Amino acid sequence: MTKLRARWTLGLGFCSAMLAVQMTGAQMPLPAVKPPDGATLFKQQCATCHTTNMSDAVRQGPSLYRIVGRHAGKADGFKYSAGFSKADFVWDDARLDAWLSNPQEVIPxxxxxxxxxKPETRAMIIAYLKELN
Structure with missing residues (x-):
């Protein structure tokens, strides 16, 4: 009976130790995930079609370098769609936000x-574009 009790106690001790290790591991904090910034979001979502400088070749869309304050449809070296010929506004935060939300509503x-x-994603991209001015 004493040997059985010793084995039982040893087995319980081992299980308790393993449980403690697992619980400790589960309580370790994970490294904080850094949310993407405007530049990262731009690269992920916009850079396929747009550049952020004047030295790269024009892509499907115009360069967005200094877009804030620029007249819509007026980037050198880019041929805009017919809808832009009627655009009579300057790009600002509100226009960029509306554009990123629904381009066809802004310029049919x-x-x-x-x-x-997502408004927060649009805001981060616009903030990045403003840094390019």
Whole structure:
């Protein structure tokens, strides 16, 4: 009976130790995930079609370097769609936000297919674009 009790106690001790190790591991904090910033979001969602400088070749969309304050449809070296010929505004935060939300509503006939439903994502991309001015 004493040997059985010793084995039982040893087995319980081992199980308790393993449980303690597992619980400790589960309580270790994970490294904080850094949310993407505007530059990262731009690279992920916009850079396929747009550049952020004047030295790169024009892509499907115009360069967005110094877009804030620029007249819509007026980037050198880019041929805009017909809808832009009627655009009579300057790009500002509100226009960029509306554009990123629904381009065709801002300029009917616009060919940009991208839409961003999340206001916080639009705000980060716009903040990045403002840094380029």
């Amino acid at each position: 006939g616009a060919v940009m297919a991208y839409r961003q439903a």
